[in-house]
Amino acid sequence: MPSRQIPEASxxxxxxxxxxxxxxxxxxxxxxxxxxxASASGVNSAKVRKDLSxxxxxxxxxxxxxxxxxxxxxxxxxxxxxxxxxxxxxxGNLGLALAHYGGFFARGFRVAALxxxxxxxxxxxxxxxxxxxxxxxxxxxxxxxISIGVIAVPSGAAQDVADRLVTAGxxxxxxxxxxxxxxxxxxxxxxxxxxxxxxxLAFYEQRKLAEQAVREGTARTKLESYDRDPEHHDA
Amino acid sequence: MPSRQIPEASxxxxxxxxxxxxxxxxxxxxxxxxxxxASASGVNSAKVRKDLSxxxxxxxxxxxxxxxxxxxxxxxxxxxxxxxxxxxxxxGNLGLALAHYGGFFARGFRVAALxxxxxxxxxxxxxxxxxxxxxxxxxxxxxxxISIGVIAVPSGAAQDVADRLVTAGxxxxxxxxxxxxxxxxxxxxxxxxxxxxxxxLAFYEQRKLAEQAVREGTARTKLESYDRDPEHHDA
DNA sequence: TCCTGTGAATTCGTTCACAGCC
DNA sequence: GGCTGTGAACGAATTCACAGGA
Numbered sequence: 001m002p003s004r005q006i007p008e009a010s011x012x013x014x015x016x017x018x019x020x021x022x023x024x025x026x027x028x029x030x031x032x033x034x035x036x037x038a039s040a041s042g043v044n045s046a047k048v049r050k051d052l053s054x055x056x057x058x059x060x061x062x063x064x065x066x067x068x069x070x071x072x073x074x075x076x077x078x079x080x081x082x083x084x085x086x087x088x089x090x091x092g093n094l095g096l097a098l099a100h101y102g103g104f105f106a107r108g109f110r111v112a113a114l115x116x117x118x119x120x121x122x123x124x125x126x127x128x129x130x131x132x133x134x135x136x137x138x139x140x141x142x143x144x145x146i147s148i149g150v151i152a153v154p155s156g157a158a159q160d161v162a163d164r165l166v167t168a169g170x171x172x173x174x175x176x177x178x179x180x181x182x183x184x185x186x187x188x189x190x191x192x193x194x195x196x197x198x199x200x201l202a203f204y205e206q207r208k209l210a211e212q213a214v215r216e217g218t219a220r221t222k223l224e225s226y227d228r229d230p231e232h233h234d235a
Numbered sequence: 236m237p238s239r240q241i242p243e244a245s246x247x248x249x250x251x252x253x254x255x256x257x258x259x260x261x262x263x264x265x266x267x268x269x270x271x272x273a274s275a276s277g278v279n280s281a282k283v284r285k286d287l288s289x290x291x292x293x294x295x296x297x298x299x300x301x302x303x304x305x306x307x308x309x310x311x312x313x314x315x316x317x318x319x320x321x322x323x324x325x326x327g328n329l330g331l332a333l334a335h336y337g338g339f340f341a342r343g344f345r346v347a348a349l350x351x352x353x354x355x356x357x358x359x360x361x362x363x364x365x366x367x368x369x370x371x372x373x374x375x376x377x378x379x380x381i382s383i384g385v386i387a388v389p390s391g392a393a394q395d396v397a398d399r400l401v402t403a404g405x406x407x408x409x410x411x412x413x414x415x416x417x418x419x420x421x422x423x424x425x426x427x428x429x430x431x432x433x434x435x436l437a438f439y440e441q442r443k444l445a446e447q448a449v450r451e452g453t454a455r456t457k458l459e460s461y462d463r464d465p466e467h468h469d470a
Numbered sequence: 471t472c473c474t475g476t477g478a479a480t481t482c483g484t485t486c487a488c489a490g491c492c
Numbered sequence: 493g494g495c496t497g498t499g500a501a502c503g504a505a506t507t508c509a510c511a512g513g514a
Contacts, residue, residue: 007482007483008482008483009482009483009484010483011435011439012431012435014434014438015434015435018434019413019414019415020415033494033496034495034496035495041415042416042417044484044485045495046485046486046487047483047484047485049495049496050483050484050485052496052497053496053498057496057497059495059496059497060491060492060495060496061490061491061494061495061497062493062494062495062496063492063494063495063496064494064495064496065496077438078437078438079437079438079440079441080434080437082441084433092332092336093331093332093336094332096328097327097328097329097331097332098429100328101327101328101329108433108434108437109433109437147440148436148437171440172436172437172440174429174432174433174436178254180251180255180275180276180277181277182277186443188436188439188440188443190432190435190436192427192429192432193250194333194409194427195250196247196250196251196254197409197427198319198321198344198383199249199250199253199313199315199343200246200247200250200313200425201383201407201409201423201425202313202314202315202407203249203312203313204246204407204423205314205407205423206313206314206317207314208406208421242504242505243504244504244505244506245505268472268473268474269473269474270473279506279507280473281506281507281509282505282506282507284473284474284475284476285475285507287474287475288474288475292474292475294473294474294475295473295474295513296473296474296475296512296513296514297471297472297474297513297514298472298474298514299472299473299474300474
């Protein structure tokens, strides 16, 4: 019985499982154990089983999960059986990279429009998608039923863009600008922030160096049981 | 007293606080309350106080935190008072975007080298940084003491690149390729994955639509107390 | 009075361990 | 015998709530 309200932590792992499952399917595997799916996803098998149990009882005891069937169920749960229209705002280096590399926009997503303020860019197309003026944002979002906005503008402009997206009716935002956006309740917001990721890595890098120094400099003090946490993979 | 071993969840928020603090400093503020820092960081004040308390007692009761002093302490804790050499592997659209936009690489980081397999790119420079052949990877990593590798190659090549980085002595990897990398213990790994973020947004978008349908279609059944979770901001 | 710092309470997430089914 | 599904135990993270110093 699918117990409704899947925990947030599980939701963030479902896309990882999905990708691993698609890889397995392409390699011709028909069934997969929680153990195998776990190692392909970089987690442990108990987590996989718990996560999948929130969707329903889709496995077979003694056998494992049917790969195709599980792909279907996970896709459905993630809402990938329908198509989501997205738009990208800001065509600097990053926005262009996102617009160009269609591979990022996997099954289930479609880039309906690109927006920029630069008059030299507006009117052209990138990768077959038209580049429109920011003035058309609200109209196009409504006309094309765009539900997800990808913000790739400089920090200073990001909150304005977010406000306009929300006003236009968008309720999911993916923010690449290095700034904390404020959005009203009911709007989903996720962010991708390179410099934050680098800073987190720097923290652990520094800690590893400190531990190493301690270990080398102190044959005399007992430090064998020094508490380590070497992994901290994100998911 | 700084209680050693800051929780991982707190570590991921420190860079966000740091950015907010720098903004406050630029605006001329000298002190900040946990409440103000919280709202600038998109979290609540109890969390800010707990997180900062892991670094030490740097606030003043009845007053708040000294902005400059706190910037210094957080920077030190994150290891940003030293310079970390990084390299980017793969100069496709995304790798180029990362290499071009120096703003991503904030204080504390330096792009020491770029790598690609394309002979037409090797030998040139991007944004003043030389583009080198993959054959030189191990040598340059050692010579330049590069400690963080940024992987921006296609999925199929990412694990190979990761293995080579690890062999060369790198112990922190930031992965942009949409694939789960396996790294040995002691190597820190973080990933940035656009399509996973989009899929997570799609999940909540679908959930919102379902809730809306339920609310509209059922004036007769009691659903006022339907359990909502409209935010799920990442940090 | 104001705001920090922190134990205590609570909620959330993970892991264990095994019953149940193939 | 093997592997799922899941309560129960555990651990981590968040929030509460207030004592205590400026």
